[in-house]
Amino acid sequence: MTNKEELVTNEDNEVYEKKVLTEEDIAKHIIDTLAVNDKEGFREEFFQNHSFDQAQIYLNLTVEQRCKVHDFLTPEELSEVYDIIDEEDEEQIFTFLFDMDDAYAANLLSYMYTDNAVDILNELSLDQVRIYMRLMSKESADDIKTLMNYADETAGAIMTTEFVSIKANQTVKSAMTLLRAKANSAETIYYLYVVDDDNRLVGVLSLRDLIISQGNEMIYDLMSDRIVFVDVKEDQNNVAKTIKDYDFLAIPVVEETGELIGIVTVDDIIDVIDDEAMQDYSGLAGVDVDNQYESPLKSAKSRLPWLITLLFLGMGTSTLISQFEGMIAQVAILSVFITLITGTAGNAGTQSLAVAVRRLANPDDEDQGFVSMVMREIVTGLLSGAITGIVIFAVIGFWQQNFALGLVIGIAMLAAITVANLAGSLIPLLMDRLGFDPAVASGPFITTLSDLTSVLIYFSIAAYFMPYLQ
Amino acid sequence: MTNKEELVTNEDNEVYEKKVLTEEDIAKHIIDTLAVNDKEGFREEFFQNHSFDQAQIYLNLTVEQRCKVHDFLTPEELSEVYDIIDEEDEEQIFTFLFDMDDAYAANLLSYMYTDNAVDILNELSLDQVRIYMRLMSKESADDIKTLMNYADETAGAIMTTEFVSIKANQTVKSAMTLLRAKANSAETIYYLYVVDDDNRLVGVLSLRDLIISQGNEMIYDLMSDRIVFVDVKEDQNNVAKTIKDYDFLAIPVVEETGELIGIVTVDDIIDVIDDEAMQDYSGLAGVDVDNQYESPLKSAKSRLPWLITLLFLGMGTSTLISQFEGMIAQVAILSVFITLITGTAGNAGTQSLAVAVRRLANPDDEDQGFVSMVMREIVTGLLSGAITGIVIFAVIGFWQQNFALGLVIGIAMLAAITVANLAGSLIPLLMDRLGFDPAVASGPFITTLSDLTSVLIYFSIAAYFMPYLQ
Structure with missing residues (x-):
């Protein structure tokens, strides 16, 4: 709800009352x-x-x-x-x-x-x-x-062609006249783009620059010739980043030839930023959050594809566990800690995934590339895994009075978290390298995948320690 | 990397070359x-x-x-x-x-x-x-x-005090003179705010309106008196929404008295939109994605609080499973499907959570309130749960040649998904009602909580069907 007021004025145009x-x-x-x-x-x-x-x-x-x-x-x-x-x-x-x-x-x-x-x-x-x-x-x-x-x-798809272009050898006065004529049709009149005879962008000035100048000054003396522009084929995310960095109200879009063909305005960029954020968010959750005002039937229909796909991946985990059924029948306590390990590894994997996706969307100058990013996640996984592993070793050791079991769970936790971190960062990175949007790698997908690897790690380690567990 | 070009001009100021x-x-x-x-x-x-x-x-x-x-x-x-x-x-x-x-x-x-x-x-x-x-x-x-x-x-925290205000009984010419004087210090000169003698906001016009008018026209004839403004205490999200809806470059901020005290400009709103999206995204993943350019040690430190907290919640699930150890020792196959049920319910809960958080952040006019939102999620859960349940019943029935087991898993799946959807939507809604940011309810929290309820549901149903499972 926005606020709006109407003025009620008396005959002398003095305001005497406001009516909401x-x-x-x-x-x-x-x-x-x-x-x-x-x-x-x-x-x-x-x-x-x-x-x-x-x-x-x-x-x-x-x-x-x-x-x-x-x-x-x-x-x-x-x-x-x-x-x-x-x-x-x-x-x-x-x-x-x-x-x-x-x-x-x-x-x-x-x-x-x-x-x-x-x-x-x-x-x-x-x-x-x-x-x-x-x-x-x-x-x-x-x-x-x-x-x-x-x-x-791309820039071309979101640009508009209604902008004001002027020539460098015009006076301020003639530019103002042109501006007045174009004021109603142009999407923004607050930037003026200077072009040469071949319509190539050669300068830019703002209406602010124009109105503080004298009428007989020449545009080429006023314009800035270090122009920030985007190529028509540029990804809309990069256009958004440039507008955001420079606090621009609009940015010129040029052809490869340097010809000025349009502008992208800040209101369109806000929509781009919103859309991209929504896509990332939807991707992480494995659901299109934008289409959820509909009936439960439509909601269920939009959510089921991920749920059913992941159900079959989850069947893989079940099949894997069934290989260890004999072991579980002997040491039933092992089954008690399956969800603890898969759950914690899944949580860690989701964290890694989110960090990797954001980093790919907003690359930092200091990023040192593929291998170093994955290495950093592995080390982070080893560190968090080691601490989580030690905590769980102590808790289970004292609680169950079974330090062998504590050791199995602790080591499994360390390994499962490290692998989940690896998967959480490696998968979006690989998708990015293969040209897919890394944001599609959803949290549910990573947790379900990490269930599989965690179970494998857990029972392999348990099998090794079996003599001490019985 | 942005594009910049410098013009090389000859003596007649004609452009003959561009240098990148x-x-x-x-x-x-x-x-x-x-x-x-x-x-x-x-x-x-x-x-x-x-x-x-x-x-x-x-x-x-x-x-x-x-x-x-x-x-x-x-x-x-x-x-x-x-x-x-x-x-x-x-x-x-x-x-x-x-x-x-x-x-x-x-x-x-x-x-x-x-x-x-x-x-x-x-x-x-x-x-x-x-x-x-x-x-x-x-x-x-x-x-x-x-x-x-x-x-x-709030609007007050992000507004700037450098704006241009004029009086209604000024001419266009005198307003332009004032504008020129303020052009260097004001953050935007593209909107002029009209105030009365008590500095109350009574009108607004754009520089576009001003420059297409004649010098002797009066401001009160040109200004729009149906003003869109925000209160100084307004949440920054609502300020962002208004600027976005109206495609404004800036919005006036007023005190309760109607006094104009500042403006919020579109570049600050882009930062707000970015920040809020990042917060939502971070919340969903249970990790602050913004502080992840640091050493693995710092990353691990920022991620561990959630991991360890959820580890203890996960211990609850383990304790619960340990209550059913006797049952698992008798029918070890039950343990095979624990992760399948907890995993799928967790995925469904994450979807519900994401939808609920977004809906709370961007309320739609058609939203019918608390009860109807939760009811809709429950029905969505029942529908997706029923379909997922039928699929898994058929798969397990034929795969394990055990339709009693299939029935147990199918029913447990239906119930677990419904409860996860309920939790995924109810928890952010409750947090919102209690005045907390619903985005803090992370995906990892919902999946870990849903592990607990899913296990309880699963083993309760299995206990009921125990005679047919052995």
Whole structure:
């Protein structure tokens, strides 16, 4: 719930009262104007809201109400609503296009920032996309076509083509004039990108730089020519990292030739950071946490693939234990500590996994590569394993008055934790080297795998010490 | 590695070549100027870089080189470097203050954006803070004192006090003049906040709105009076959510009285989103993934608390199993399936946990509260448990030619998964209600707890079916 206030002013425009409006009040007002077909009233009320709030109201309308909105607003006006809705809503809002006539929808799409229009078009059938493209200006259609061709999760796929570019041999005054003309269509006007005659990026300056300068100063004297930019094929994570490091509001995107073709803005980067974090989190838990607002049936359906896959891996562990059934029948106490060893090793493996996945996602300058990372995890495993092993040796020794058993469990613990740490770091590293997303290596997968290795280690050691255990 | 290019221009300022500079080249140049005490050369080279790059160079200097930089740059110039370094580096950079004389350091801190200065001061001893505060202007010291008093992770703690405020009965022209004067000290000039005589927030407009208006227009005609703002005590997550929803570059922060006291900018929000995601991720894995670039000894030390705590919880499971030792001695095959049931239930519990934690962090409008959320998880558990149970019943029935055993395992699986789902969702929900961060309920904790309940369920059911198992 966000806070919104409306000022009540007297005739001299002095504020004498503040009225707090709830979102429901505002939505009700607006829907009332639709009910009585009051176009002017609707427009007045609607435009008082920030486009995010407009979008919330629009998303909750009935089909009839929505069709009236399409009557009352121009495609350009409605495009602001479509520009601000988030990814989740984009996946449903594309159906709303079918409530408009095709020309209106095509117009709406061409007024949207290209990156957002592409997000919606990606939800449509190819036939439908073609219909809209034919109804657009060639320029808009070309921009959209270009963006649709860039690979997912690259700078090209998340950039927008609405930016302000100027020439180096312009004055501040002429740049300001250009800026004013572009202010409504550009996604950000707070950075100006300087290009040469071949449209290659040669400089950048901020609106802040511009407004503190004199009108007759030349752009080439003001612009910074040490430009930070990203290649159009750059992974979106690296684009996010650069924007985050430099505290940029936008970053220019260039072709291999140096030609400036778009910008990525900070609001899109926030979505990238959010998405990536969610993917990592989902991966670690072995469940897509983003699609869990649905019915239990759908939730179960999304969770079962991992559960059943791991069930069969777990069957491997059971098969392994069954090889030692004879031993267990002789020394039943051995079975008491199976879960203790598998559980602790699983916990350690999950820790290693999380650290490895994060380190791969955010490589540090000091990282010394594959072998050293795995070695570090093994040593960490040996250290934590040794301490855990000593603790459990003492506890079991005194509790069961059986130091041979304590020794078996302690050594098994040390070995199982070390192997779990090795697996927890090695598996995501290998996946990364093979070109897969290491975040897919889930915690449940590592714990289940570590069950298998832990059991093998445990019973092998127990078999060796069997004479002392009976 | 970011891309940087330097333009080589001819006398007519036409670009004829681009030279790609590596970060090493640039750093080497700059360090060379320090070596020969070339102040002018240093300043020329240094200022050609973006402040983030300046910071990278500065952070890697020796003490001697750093002291020269403090000679060559004014506190105001150096403050830009200190403003851009990220949280991680803040934790080490505060020691650099001791290489400056106190007056220089105090000056540097007062030129920094207040939120960043506070981050660094929070690393210092109280005595040291007092020394610096006494050397600052009263205004800077007061701003800093105020910010230091706000609770961690609230809007007050992350806001900055450097914003541009104007009056409603100003013209566009006079607002532009004010803006130019403030352009260097304000953290963002892209939003202007309109306040009344009591400094209460009454309107907002963007620099975009301003520059497309005529000089003689009045601010009250242009400003939006439906203002989106946050309370100074608001949780930083909600601030982040609002900025993200509205695609804002900054949001105003107000006191209960309506007085405007600061702004939170989008770059700080990116850090908040990053931090929170990292905390959730760390919580799920039971390890602080952020502090893992250290020696194995430190890593082991940071991971052992969870491992040892859970080891003792695991001992509970072992104690429980030991109660059934007699049963296992009679039907050793029972021990074969312990890990299968505990493992699968643990996996299901981890999934539930992750979903519950995310849902608590990002509540949806459609969430129907406590009971319905837990009920939904139980039903999801029953469904996944039933399917997993049937699969395992069939597999064990045919594999072991023992359908009684299959039935025991199948029923135990159904019950154990349902209970694990219940625990996985109930525990974070309870923690949230009790005012704790639900993300602290780690995956390892849930799996270890679920081991205990699964074993209890398994052996209770097995005891009931004992006559058919022997």
